[in-house]
Amino acid sequence: MPELPEVETMRRGILGAVGGTIVSLESCRCRRRPITIQPELSVIRRRIQGALVTDVRRVGKRVVLCTSAGFVVVEPRMSGLVTIAEPPTREHLRLRITLQNCALREILFWDRRGLGVVRLMSAAQLDELSRTRLGPDALEISPDELRHRLAGSRRPIKVALLDQARLAGVGNLYASEILHRARIDPRQECQRLTAPQWLLLHGAMRKVLQEAIRHEGSTLADGTYRNTLSQLGSYQAQHAVYDRAGETCNRCRRGTIVRIVQAQRSTFYCPTCQPAAIGKGNANRR
DNA sequence: CATATGTCCTGAGAGC
């Protein structure tokens, strides 16, 4: 599922659109229910045709095509893919943006599950989204800000990392990887993390996300995620814990990775590398 | 306000 590294890979993959002009934006007539498009397609098309592409940005887990007629915000959610090559299947192709006067002929949006959303937004709407729905980007946030935005909460740190309104970009897969790297128990309450742990967490988050970007994201067993050229990502080979329940931890070589469920989502961790914090009660007991 | 839960959706795999 596209998280920050996958979406950043999509962004970089369509940078060639900058300087180009949008010729058309059309829904691909597949038998499937069309993805959510706001406002309706005919309205977007009327506004966007002939617009100049000025930039391609990433806002959390969304790709944003910046144009002279507004911002095309693509939200891949579970199974969405931005591609410029042959998508995994024909039948789940949802949207085609045709370009001219630039390196790319077209940008496609493919989505097997169809939960993705494409919106044309004004600068004010995009600003509103970033301000009210999203916290600072995981690759831009400072150590202090990370701590201040999450520290007060009683939720488990793993659950808090997924809250896009607090911190934008981290999803279920990378949350487990980051906590393993930081040697923090995913069940630990935010308010009980120590100052050194917050620092460790910040460093681990940067390391994991940057490394994952270098590998162009993670393609899981379902094979859905690809880069914009339809090639597999390679970060899955570097996963220390995600989807590795039952395996021996490669770092400590002693612990066995376990899977637990937090907020209806799988969490993977190594109980040996990521020991449970000693509770207050236990600390005082003799 | 913070936190928890239900919903959308499809394809894979389990179990009978």
Add this chain to the structure above:
DNA sequence: TGCTCTCAGGACATAT
């Protein structure tokens, strides 16, 4: 073989 069931999870709406 072929059916039904369960599960995966990002973002958002709704409930507590």
